[in-house]
Amino acid sequence: MKKLSVGILGATGIVGQRFIQMLEHHPWFEVTWVAASDRSEGRSYAEAARWRLKTSIPDATAKMKLSAARPEGAPKVIFAALDSAIARELEPQFAEAGCAVISNSSALRMQADVPLVIPEVNGDHIALIDGQSWRNTSKKGFVVTNPNCSAIGLVLALAPLHRAFTLDAVMAVTMQAVSGAGYPGVASLDILANVIPYIASEEEKMQEETQKLLGTLNGSRIDPAVFAMSAQCNRVAVEDGHTESISIRLKKKASAEEIISEWRRFTAEPQRLRLPSAPEQPVIYMEAPDRPQPRFDCDKGNGMATSVGGLRKCGVLDWKFTVLSHNTIRGAAGAALLNAELLKAKAYLE
Numbered sequence: 001m002k003k004l005s006v007g008i009l010g011a012t013g014i015v016g017q018r019f020i021q022m023l024e025h026h027p028w029f030e031v032t033w034v035a036a037s038d039r040s041e042g043r044s045y046a047e048a049a050r051w052r053l054k055t056s057i058p059d060a061t062a063k064m065k066l067s068a069a070r071p072e073g074a075p076k077v078i079f080a081a082l083d084s085a086i087a088r089e090l091e092p093q094f095a096e097a098g099c100a101v102i103s104n105s106s107a108l109r110m111q112a113d114v115p116l117v118i119p120e121v122n123g124d125h126i127a128l129i130d131g132q133s134w135r136n137t138s139k140k141g142f143v144v145t146n147p148n149c150s151a152i153g154l155v156l157a158l159a160p161l162h163r164a165f166t167l168d169a170v171m172a173v174t175m176q177a178v179s180g181a182g183y184p185g186v187a188s189l190d191i192l193a194n195v196i197p198y199i200a201s202e203e204e205k206m207q208e209e210t211q212k213l214l215g216t217l218n219g220s221r222i223d224p225a226v227f228a229m230s231a232q233c234n235r236v237a238v239e240d241g242h243t244e245s246i247s248i249r250l251k252k253k254a255s256a257e258e259i260i261s262e263w264r265r266f267t268a269e270p271q272r273l274r275l276p277s278a279p280e281q282p283v284i285y286m287e288a289p290d291r292p293q294p295r296f297d298c299d300k301g302n303g304m305a306t307s308v309g310g311l312r313k314c315g316v317l318d319w320k321f322t323v324l325s326h327n328t329i330r331g332a333a334g335a336a337l338l339n340a341e342l343l344k345a346k347a348y349l350e
């Protein structure tokens, strides 16, 4: 099969690097275009990027010249990993020019006609694309987004429980890795031996995105899921992997065995379709009381699985547990890649 050409906007950043790494041997997609800011334009990828991953830069990418972040000359499938202020300006330009924009940024996530998707949870929301103004021109561009890196792990753990028992209330306290802040991100003097109990706009994003993701497609709009939710977000001195302490109350009461069984048997369309980046088991329940831990568990399922553990009774709500997911893989580049694979399987990338 001839591979589909794809481009990466924001290719030099932390998420852009993950895209390059995850696409190196991808069976369907091939990176043929990379772009970043005008500071990088015209330089080779190897010169412009401060490569932060343990694998080497793929040879073909290392030599690639960074293009200007403009749609002229770009391929028709674009993975976007831009800061949200820049994304708000650039992503619509690429969609207008006929590109499928598969975005990581928060800029358009909550726009009513833009799908916010986790393929195992709400793949049907992709249908919102059909109502987008960009789509309804001869050029047929569109924008699809994936959620914030801390919402993804949480929602993967909540979705099977919401389906079986209906959520009534959710409290989430995050311990988020430094790679979640991009590069260079948080200064070492701020974070070493420290915890920062504030991440700008993160709590609001977690709350509104969780409810959109677990919401219902109703014609051309999403009716958000209705339950009480509170999030508190902290930055901690961990390299990769967001850990979250969660408490929930369910409308239909469930035992620990029933909850664990919902997690263990949870699979969805990406697994049925055997999408190349889909983890075999999206939610892995760990029995040991001190797991999951970011150092040992965030690479499970090639970084695409969410690990859950420590299910126990909560003195305030019904149940509490710990969730862990890899923020730059399942929480960013891998999330967008799985969205692209689902779009291709549904013939949106023809």
Ligand code: NAP
Residues within 6 Å of the ligand: 009, 010, 011, 012, 013, 014, 015, 016, 035, 036, 037, 038, 039, 040, 041, 048, 069, 081, 082, 083, 084, 086, 104, 105, 106, 147, 148, 149, 179, 180, 181, 182, 183, 184, 327, 328, 331, 332
């Ligand atoms: P980052 O490391 O700061 O990278 C930002 C990228 O944007 C770089 O490639 C940079 O290029 C490029 N850029 C900056 N200004 C630009 C401009 N005016 N025009 C075109 N490109 C420009 O950030 P990141 O962590 O990769 O995050 C990227 C996006 O993904 C953000 O919206 C972030 O919120 C989201 N996200 C991140 C994570 C995570 O875990 N890190 C998770 C989920 C979502 P230069 O190298 O040329 O400056």
